[in-house]
Amino acid sequence: xxxxxxxxxxxxxxxxxxxxxxxxxxxxxxxxxxxxxxxxxxxxxxxxxxxxxxxxxxxxxxxxxxxxxxxxxxxxxxxxxxxxxxxxxxxxxxxxxxxxxxxxxxxxxxxxxxxxxxxxxxxxxxxxxxxxxxxxxxxxxxxxxxxxxxxxxxxxxxxxxxxxxxxxxxxxxxxxxxxxxxxxxxxxxxxxxxxxxxxxxxxxxxxxxxxxxxxxxxxxxxxxxxxxxxxxxxxxxxxxxxxxxxxxxxxxxxxxxxxxxxxxxxxxxxxxxxxxxxxxxxxxxxxxxxxxxxxxxxxxxxxxxxxxxxxxxxxxxxxxxxxxxxxxxxxxxxxxxxxxxxxxxxxxxxxxxxxxxxxxxxxxxxxxxxxxxxxxxxxxxxxxxxxxxxxxxxxxxxxxxxxxxxxxxxxxxxxxxxxxxxxxxxxxxxxxxxxxxxxxxxxxxxxxxxxxxxxxxxxxxxxxxxxxxxxxxxxxxxxxxxxxxxxxxxxxxxxxxxxxxxxxxxxxxxxxxxxxxxxxxxxxxxxxxxxxxxxxxxxxxxxxxxxxxxxxxxxxxxxxxxxxxxxxxxxxxxxxxxxxxxxxxxxxxxxxxxxxxxxxxxxxxxxxxxxxxxxxxxxxxxxxxxxxxxxxxxxxxxxxxxxx
Amino acid sequence: xxxxxxxxxxxxxxxxxxxxxxxxxxxxxxxxxxxxxxxxxxxxxxxxxxxxxxxxxxxxxxxxxxxxx
Numbered sequence: 001x002x003x004x005x006x007x008x009x010x011x012x013x014x015x016x017x018x019x020x021x022x023x024x025x026x027x028x029x030x031x032x033x034x035x036x037x038x039x040x041x042x043x044x045x046x047x048x049x050x051x052x053x054x055x056x057x058x059x060x061x062x063x064x065x066x067x068x069x070x071x072x073x074x075x076x077x078x079x080x081x082x083x084x085x086x087x088x089x090x091x092x093x094x095x096x097x098x099x100x101x102x103x104x105x106x107x108x109x110x111x112x113x114x115x116x117x118x119x120x121x122x123x124x125x126x127x128x129x130x131x132x133x134x135x136x137x138x139x140x141x142x143x144x145x146x147x148x149x150x151x152x153x154x155x156x157x158x159x160x161x162x163x164x165x166x167x168x169x170x171x172x173x174x175x176x177x178x179x180x181x182x183x184x185x186x187x188x189x190x191x192x193x194x195x196x197x198x199x200x201x202x203x204x205x206x207x208x209x210x211x212x213x214x215x216x217x218x219x220x221x222x223x224x225x226x227x228x229x230x231x232x233x234x235x236x237x238x239x240x241x242x243x244x245x246x247x248x249x250x251x252x253x254x255x256x257x258x259x260x261x262x263x264x265x266x267x268x269x270x271x272x273x274x275x276x277x278x279x280x281x282x283x284x285x286x287x288x289x290x291x292x293x294x295x296x297x298x299x300x301x302x303x304x305x306x307x308x309x310x311x312x313x314x315x316x317x318x319x320x321x322x323x324x325x326x327x328x329x330x331x332x333x334x335x336x337x338x339x340x341x342x343x344x345x346x347x348x349x350x351x352x353x354x355x356x357x358x359x360x361x362x363x364x365x366x367x368x369x370x371x372x373x374x375x376x377x378x379x380x381x382x383x384x385x386x387x388x389x390x391x392x393x394x395x396x397x398x399x400x401x402x403x404x405x406x407x408x409x410x411x412x413x414x415x416x417x418x419x420x421x422x423x424x425x426x427x428x429x430x431x432x433x434x435x436x437x438x439x440x441x442x443x444x445x446x447x448x449x450x451x452x453x454x455x456x457x458x459x460x461x462x463x464x465x466x467x468x469x470x471x472x473x474x475x476x477x478x479x480x481x482x483x484x485x486x487x488x489x490x491x492x493x494x495x496x497x498x499x500x501x502x503x504x505x506x507x508x509x510x511x512x513x514x515x516x517x518x519x520x521x522x523x524x525x526x527x528x529x530x531x532x533x534x535x536x537x538x539x540x541x542x543x544x545x546x547x548x549x550x551x552x553x554x555x556x557x558x559x560x561x562x563x564x565x566x567x568x569x570x571x572x573x574x575x576x577x578x579x580x581x582x583x584x585x586x587x588x589x590x591x592x593x594x595x596x597x598x599x600x601x602x603x604x605x606x607x608x609x610x611x612x613x614x615x616x617x618x619x620x621x622x623x624x625x626x627x628x629x630x631x632x633x634x635x636x637x638x639x640x641x642x643x644x
Numbered sequence: 645x646x647x648x649x650x651x652x653x654x655x656x657x658x659x660x661x662x663x664x665x666x667x668x669x670x671x672x673x674x675x676x677x678x679x680x681x682x683x684x685x686x687x688x689x690x691x692x693x694x695x696x697x698x699x700x701x702x703x704x705x706x707x708x709x710x711x712x713x
């Protein structure tokens with residue numbers, strides 16, 4: 001990717017944003033008196049602010065970049081991650097679960113688990129979550145530093161340290177409130193920074209009708225853009241449900257409808273939105289029960305329409321790539337620096353006569369899919385008059401056909417944004433990386449201070465003590481994140497394994513919450529061993545299945561291949577479904593054979609059937625969570641029908 | 645929490661809008677943005693957004709004063 005040149009105005013916007021987020025931290029400093037002000041915002045924030053932060057906390061830059069990538073790869077079906085995989089869960093959280101989280105006065109999700117079950121489940125959940133947040137923020141910072149290095153030519157270390165320092169300052173000064181405020185700022189930056197890019201892209205393609213017609217061409221011959229080896233019906237990129245209902249062989253995701261609706265729409269989505277402390281913490285910071293319940297509902301409104309901003313660009317990019325005369329192609333993956341030498345040696349050793357055999361070796365050494373005709377041409381040219389190493393590098397890179405999907409959104413920003421708008425869009429991207437780190441660090445703070453330090457290491461200290469520990473944890477959390485960023489940049493394989501393990505832990509989690517909140521008979525022992533069993537099930541499932549095209553190993557199937565799935569996504573959705581099922585059944589059975597340790601009185605406010613129903617009657621009819629939730633679900637169904 | 649977030653949002657976007665409008669006036673239409681003066685137009689939209697946020701913040705402060713806080 002060519003570096004971008006930034007003008008004074010771009011830097012001015014970037015600096016303005018940085019100054020404001022740091023300023024917010026300092027402005028909030030005076031309001032922080034207790035540890036709860038610092039770690040839970042003292043439960044004082046209005047619903048529209050927590051709502052937008054709830055949404056923005058999930059809208060990290062990796063999500064932004066990844067959704068555009070999926071939009072290019074899979075088309076409108078990517079919106080299922082929003083309309084199936086988010087909205088219903090957000091409504092469920094608001095209507096059914098928030099009363100227990102907020103009403104129980106728990107300061108974190110693991111603390112709720114402690115109240116409902118016992119220390120074992122809390123310990124399991126808080127440790128895995130704490131480690132996960134640190135790794136997540138490290139991955140985010142690594143990606144940011146790499147991006148700044150690639151795009152602006154900044155030194156990796158410099159970029160990593162400067163951005164971490166900015167996050168450190170504003171989180172240290174303003175705590176959770178600072179992180180939440182910055183997330184709201186980031187939300188508006190993203191909307192206002194990316195909207196013009198999407199609008200220009202749509203205008204360039206020639207409107208929605210041309211887009212649809214172009215996507216039909218793409219679907220019938222996705223190989224032309226190296227998107228997919230198969231061919232599909234013309235509506236595979238522009239319909240959300242029809243290709244899915246036709247079966248995994250007929251949609252580019254390679255997913256069946258059960259895996260999509262149950263695996264993603266129920267297990268993974270409810271598991272994430274209803275139990276992940278990173279997002280739930282935002283709702284818990286709201287100023288009262290009504291505001292807390294309205295938080296996910298307010299978040300659901302922009303969430304529903306966000307595919308326009310994050311998925312549409314990917315679809316526009318593939319459409320644009322098929323339009324002659326637009327001079328646009330999808331970004332291609334760069335050949336790794338270390339792979340050039342062997343690939344160049346291959347070229348120099350080859351002759352036009354051996355070009356066919358050499359091609360496979362060159363492609364394997366470069367580690368990427370390449371265009372055979374172009375490679376043959378390079379071999380021919382080199383055998384006539386030897387090319388310099390630099391020329392060979394350029395030529396080889398030009399022959400790569402493997403798409404770099406994560407670069408799609410940036411390629412559009414570069415294409416349409418003159419200086420000024422460019423600064424705005426890049427700042428939006430930078431903002432979402434930084435708030436991704438801040439969000440994780442604040443969640444880590446609270447979990448560490450309340451669920452691990454206060455619970456197991458230093459009980460009954462003064463509030464001042466926990467306040468200081470909270471601030472010290474911020475510093476430690478950021479330092480750990482920086483270490484993780486370096487770790488991620490050096491050992492990307494180890495990182496894949498770590499993320500895989502977190503996937504195992506998270507997949508069954510929702511079963512524990514569902515039974516715990518809605519079935520008073522669930523026992524602490526049942527919950528703990530059910531969760532462990534569910535985690536083991538996901539690990540086993542992964543060891544026994546694989547996706548087509550993958551070799552057994554990190555991608556699964558290393559014990560024995562029992563089942564082959566059409567795609568990794570399908571494998572992942574089925575894994576979650578099995579883990580959930582195992583956790584559900586185990587918790588149920590173990591609960592039935594073990595004794596309850598908590599009385600009905602103790603479970604009041606923690607379990608649905610034992611808690612007095614909240615009276616919504618005092619609120620205006622349209623503001624009641626159940627009514628708002630129904631309206632949102634209806635809106636979501638309408639969107640699904642429009643893009644059926 | 646003490647600080648009304650509409651202040652920083654309003655001030656920041658107003659500032660950015662001014663930067664974009666100046667850039668738009670200096671450089672004129674851009675071939676990249678399909679021949680439009682996108683900085684100028686988008687600058688105006690941001691100005692409206694920033695202004696609305698500031699209006700909300702000012703109104704919020706008035707209400708607070710009237711509540712006697």
